Amino acid sequence: VAAEKDGYPHFMLKEIHEQPTALRNTLKDRIEGDRVNLDYLNLSPEYLKGLRNISIVACGTAYHAGLIGKELIEGLLRIPVEVSVASEFRYRNPLVDEKTLVIVVSQSGETADTLAALRESKRRGAKVLAITNVKGSSVAREADFMFHTVAGPEIAVASTKAYTTQLLGFYLITLYFGQLLGKEMPKELYSGLKELPVLAEKVINETEKRIESLIKPFEGWGDCFFIGRSLDWHVAEEGALKLKEISYIHAEAYAAGELKHGTLALIEKDIPVIALATQLEVYEKTISNIKEVKAREGYVIALVQEGDTETAKSVDQVLEIPKVPSLLTPILTVLPLQLISYYVAVARGCDVDKPRNLAKSVTVE
Numbered sequence: 001v002a003a004e005k006d007g008y009p010h011f012m013l014k015e016i017h018e019q020p021t022a023l024r025n026t027l028k029d030r031i032e033g034d035r036v037n038l039d040y041l042n043l044s045p046e047y048l049k050g051l052r053n054i055s056i057v058a059c060g061t062a063y064h065a066g067l068i069g070k071e072l073i074e075g076l077l078r079i080p081v082e083v084s085v086a087s088e089f090r091y092r093n094p095l096v097d098e099k100t101l102v103i104v105v106s107q108s109g110e111t112a113d114t115l116a117a118l119r120e121s122k123r124r125g126a127k128v129l130a131i132t133n134v135k136g137s138s139v140a141r142e143a144d145f146m147f148h149t150v151a152g153p154e155i156a157v158a159s160t161k162a163y164t165t166q167l168l169g170f171y172l173i174t175l176y177f178g179q180l181l182g183k184e185m186p187k188e189l190y191s192g193l194k195e196l197p198v199l200a201e202k203v204i205n206e207t208e209k210r211i212e213s214l215i216k217p218f219e220g221w222g223d224c225f226f227i228g229r230s231l232d233w234h235v236a237e238e239g240a241l242k243l244k245e246i247s248y249i250h251a252e253a254y255a256a257g258e259l260k261h262g263t264l265a266l267i268e269k270d271i272p273v274i275a276l277a278t279q280l281e282v283y284e285k286t287i288s289n290i291k292e293v294k295a296r297e298g299y300v301i302a303l304v305q306e307g308d309t310e311t312a313k314s315v316d317q318v319l320e321i322p323k324v325p326s327l328l329t330p331i332l333t334v335l336p337l338q339l340i341s342y343y344v345a346v347a348r349g350c351d352v353d354k355p356r357n358l359a360k361s362v363t364v365e
């Protein structure tokens with residue numbers, strides 16, 4: 001119904017634009033100054049201290065949020081984390097018992113494989129924390145603890161605002177666990193998180209202003225690549241999934257340093273490559289990978305942090321995201337990738353909200 005789309009041609013575009021609000025609503029009342037407050041979870045420091053490992057389980061886009069979750073938890077809490085797609089987890093005798101916290105991530109809370117993984121985890125004695133967008137869902141009801149992503153209903157099959165709020169959930173949960181464990185958490189993350197809604201709005205607007213030139217390189221192509229290192233790599237994976245789902249362009253995400261072990265063979269003149277170079281710790285390395293692509297005449301669109309004048313010299317187009325701590329970039333870098341996918345799909349005449357063969361919520365195995 002046109003009215004429900006608030007004047008947007010598709011739910012997906014509406015939901016992309018709702019992200020600043022979704023982030024604001026998910027943050028609300030959960031950060032007080034330099035403290036995250038998730039006391040309602042009722043998790044004791046003793047329980048957390050007794051954990052041997054954390055296992056994150058999800059499907060699709062929610063799985064990609066889990067990949068970032070692992071980096072945050074291992075990086076800041078030094079607890080070993082495994083991330084699994086739910087359809088694999090349940091059949092592979094995972095390392096899960098009463099000393100494991102299983103975090104299941106699901107927008108709908110009804111995905112059959114994720115729900116089965118939750119049940120299998122409980123059967124093995126683990127406690128389950130659900131990150132979900134639907135409060136009364138099966139996953140929410142069966143989990144021991146629940147973090148609600150306050151994104152509002154997500155209608156488009158391709159997930160956007162659920163992903164960014166799931167990421168936000170992982171930041172808040174990690175900081176909160178850190179506090180409970182008495183670990184020093186980086187102060188800049190607290191203020192940085194609060195700024196994200198405003199910065200997200202800025203990135204969305206800036207990207208849309210330039211969208212025509214950003215989607216032009218995809219014209220006539222059936223393939224494309226997304227590259228990045230560290231967190232950028234995981235966002236690249238989500239970017240590639242988005243493009244595949246709705247535009248039917250074959251997209252592959254690669255850890256930039258791994259290109260030379262195969263994918264570089266596929267780089268040819270003018271093939272679109274989206275390169276994320278926002279992780280300052282591996283910046284130089286990423287730039288040298290971008291140069292490898294340019295040497296084969298690929299068409300490179302780079303995403304960089306504001307103030308980076310170096311990358312522009314080696315690539316075809318640059319899109320800047322505002323300066324934030326490296327750990328916080330995923331919520332911003334994914335936004336241009338969502339918009340590029342959306343506008344490429346529209347240009348190709350695809351049914352953006354209901355792509356062929358896919359469903360919003362997969363309740364069968």
Ligand code: G6P
Nearest residue numbers: 060061062106107108111159359
């Ligand atoms: C389907 C959707 C994806 C989604 C996945 C997991 O495949 O098309 O967009 O990421 O299910 O859904 P969930 O509701 O569990 O997050």
